[in-house]
Amino acid sequence: MKKSQYTAVAGLGVAALALAGCTGTTTPSTGATSKAGATIAFSTVSTQIPLITSLSDKVSDYLGGSGYKVTVQDSAFDPVKQGQQLEQAANSGSIAGAWIFPVAAESLTSTLKMFQSKKIPVVVDGGPSDFGLQGAQPGIVFVASDxxxxxxxxxxxxxxxxxxxxxxxxxxxxxxxxxxxxxxxxxxxxxxxxxxxxxxxxxxxxxxxxxxxxxxxxxxxxxxxxxxxxxxxxxxxxxxxxxxxxxxxxxxxxxxxxxxxxxxxxxxxxxxxxxxxxxxDYGAEAEKAGADLIRLLSDPTSDGGVFTTPINVTK
Amino acid sequence: MTMTGSVHQLSRSKRLPAKVRGLILVRDQGLLMLWIAIVILFAYLAAPYFFTVATGIAMLNSASIASIYAAGLAVGVMTGVFDLSVPGTAALAGVVTALLLRAGVPVWAAILAGLLIGVLVGIVNALIVIKGFDPLIVTIAMLSVLSGTSLILAGGNNVSGLQGLTFMGTQTYLWIPAPVYIALALFLVLTVFLKTTRAGMRLLAVGGNAEAARRVGIPVSRYRVLGFSISALCAALGGIVTSAYVTTASPGASVSIVFDGMTAVALAGIPFIGGRGSLPRVALGAIVVATISTGLLLTGVQTYWSSIATGVLLVGGLALNMWTSRTATNLLLTGDTGKRAVE
CATH class of the missing domain: 3.40.50.2300 (Response regulator)
Structure with a gap:
């Protein structure tokens, strides 16, 4: 057996031990323990929109507080680029999960299915129907904007x-x-x-x-x-x-x-x-959807939540 | 009749044939005529709001910022350089100026630093290009580097609250907004430089035919550096004036700056092969674009039509320039000028 194979087996052993420590009632903290240090890709419409930058910051803060590392991918308003970036990250195995603010939701249907097949959980801004899907989906948290x-x-x-x-x-x-x-x-x-x-x-x-x-x-x-x-x-x-x-x-x-x-x-x-x-209210969205993402990181085959982004009025 | 003979005899005649003079008039003053036609059209369609002094001033203000960028692009094109890094330079200069102001640096020093950033970018662009790299690729790469740098410096957010810059943004002097004076001064300085100084004329010579300029002993590389530096300096000035106008520096490089600027340059009839051009016509080109935008806004027409009109104008301007130049040349070479040009 080669050295890399020993390393892989050892890694799997450590992962198995970590998972064995999880209780039946999965909580954000246990999920975080199981994947602590893992990378979550935050794929945004554009890094040049301050409002979305603030969502990115809130997501980074929330997930960072649970031990995850968040990397930002800039789609620069290009839906094709967004899909390619996400698929490359998923195929390379460099990410454990993703948070997607879609440029064009309908163009990401195949990307989401690919994520499901690889058991990489995602949060997407949009409802299931925006992506040509129906109802709750395994490994996907939907946050619809009304x-x-x-x-x-x-x-x-x-x-x-x-x-x-x-x-x-x-x-x-x-x-x-x-x-x-x-x-x-x-x-x-x-x-x-x-x-x-x-x-x-x-x-x-x-x-x-x-x-x-x-x-x-x-x-x-x-x-x-x-x-x-x-x-x-x-x-x-x-x-x-x-x-x-x-x-x-x-x-x-x-x-x-x-x-x-x-x-x-x-x-x-x-x-x-x-x-x-x-x-x-992106702060509330980051917390609610973030907690669900952490749950899915431990169990990517279970259905993710379907939420609606709250709306705040500041007078 | 040979071509040489024809041209030689024409040069002896006192005046060019009427048809050729007409074509040159269309080429030189066509933009002015077009602008007047657009103004008359909107004065009717957007009555009573459009044809007022206040709207005219607002339009000039809108055109002035675009024309600063256009001036930089125009100088670049005239000197044989198509500088696509302009939006990045503008963003970085604006952000650096804003951050320095926020850090308590005096206004004049912050502005100077922003302008120096522009000159530095121009020099770096030129030094790479004179090594033999394609200017288009070099400036695209620079745009990318500068955009990233300004986003990093600003932390991805706008740098707002630049009240110290209002004197060159929203402040009016004799009812005219500050950006109009800045644009006027810039165009005046650049026009005098290009038309009356030895360095300016050499710059155009390098743009027109770098090899010929080299053979007559002009240090081409030095003038390439100068061309890039002026282009980037204008971009930096545009970035600072834009930041002053909105009292906020945005780190995002707005690529539409290049499109609007190039529209003004194309409308001005500046050939993209370099060597010649008129900066006042570039300013008029920017005014034409602003007039269309304002006219459509006040008529309540969907603003997307503004984008279509700009595109049509761009191609139309190029076509008119090409047609007048070719037809005038053909007329001169064939002698078919409507009257006996060469007796």
Whole structure:
């Protein structure tokens, strides 16, 4: 027997001993003991989105606290790259599990099946149907984002604020509609706002993917619609762009209701520049889904949970 | 009639034929005519919001930041360099300036450091390229390195709260925003440099035909370094002005900077083989792009049309430039100029 084979046998022996120490009632701590030091890949849409970076940090903190190492894979908005990176990591045996924030959920169906066949548990942001699957799945934790509810919450908050302020004109800002759930968010914001504040007209809309273009577009819309005093911003960037544009124009908006929750937006909220922030509670997601992932690391053939990311409103 | 004879006799004539003059006018002033047409169109479609002084100033402000990047790309193209590392240089310069400001470094020193980062990037790019490496690949590699570096430095997050930079961002002077003055100053300096100084003219000569420049004794490598450095310096300035405008430095390299900048360069009719070009027309190219974007925003048309219009303009600008140049050359060579150019 070669030296490497001795090492493998010894390793299996140690693993078997570790597993033998596990009790029947699996808890996060026992799972962590069994795979302590193992690597979890966090595959993200892009490392350049502060909000997702904050989720990555929360996941790293939670799993790191349980003895796991988290490595971040940047898909750079490319679904093919994301699938390839994950499959390479799984095939190389370098990861014990994965946490996936999909660029395009439907393109990851075969990747998830490959993970299941290799008994590598994963957490995915999305519901089973987003990946062409039905119900709970072995080795997969689903964390669905209810985009309709998210948009409705933003629209409701904006409507309440507009009515309270007696505003007659509003601006609606959002990111590109290629982002996941953005059409559902856009439609539900519009429906909720027009139902809640029928006397406030949306006089200008803009699509912007970065802070500078959001700021420029809001500045231009403000010239055309100087009485617009309500801003409904679906993302961090558009909200912060609006804050800067109003400040540059020497105006104070009655309401800026933002969807998002990145560090800069929360700082603007704390400084009183933003009226309310509707945010996905990634901290709660990291804990709930993280605990389930740790359970699956010990038992990758059991069904993972199907959760929904909670939504927080900070006023 | 031989080609030599034709050109020789033309050079003796007082004026170029009317058709050729017309084509040159279209080539040189076509962009201005296009811009005027777009302004008239949107003045009607987006009435009463579009054709106002305030909208004009906002449009200029929007164009000014894009034009700073475009200036760098244009100088690069004129000197035979297609610098794709511009977004990375901009991101790194912005982040370094922001981090230094946050660390309590005086504003002038932080800005200077950001600009020096740009010059350094340009020098490194050039030193690699003059070793014989493909500039396109070198600058793509540099873009990758710089993007990673700025993300590491900023910890993956934006560096916000840059209130110390508002004097060159959102501050207005005589109702005009600061970035407009910065862009104007940059274009003025670069135009004077390229058109009136020996170094500028040599830079263009190297861009037009490096081998010919070498044969007449111009130190080509030195001017390559200069071309790359100016391009990267403009990128760094653009990054700092963008950070000042939004009071936040974003470590993410925005590749759209290159597309918008190259659109302005192409609309300006600058040939990608280098050697010539007009920087004021590059500024006008950036204004055309900003005008379309603003016009569509104020008419309430889906903003995705802006992207389509920009692409169409890009190809259209190139086609117009190619058509006018080829037709003028053909007319001069064949003598079919509408009147007897060569008696």
């Amino acid at each position: 985009f309709k509810k998210y948009g409705q919450t933003i629209g409701d908050e904006a409507a309440k604020c507009a009515v309270k302020a007696g505003a007659t004109q509003a601006l609606s800002l959002r990111a590109s509609e290629t982002a996941a759930g953005s059409v559902a968010v856009r439609d539900s914001i519009g429906a909720a706002f027009s139902a809640g504040a029928p006397d406030t007209q949306v006089v200008g809309t803009a699509v912007a993917s970065d802070l500078a273009s959001a700021q420029t577009k809001v500045s231009q819309l403000l010239i055309a619609h100087p009485d617009a005093s309500v801003v409904i911003a679906a993302t961090d960037e558009t909200a912060l762009g609006a804050v800067n544009a109003y400040a540059a124009a020497g105006k104070t908006p009655a309401c800026i209701i933002a969807g998002g929750g990145g560090p800069d937006l929360m700082a603007a909220k704390q400084a009183g520049k933003v009226t309310a922030v509707v945010a996905w």
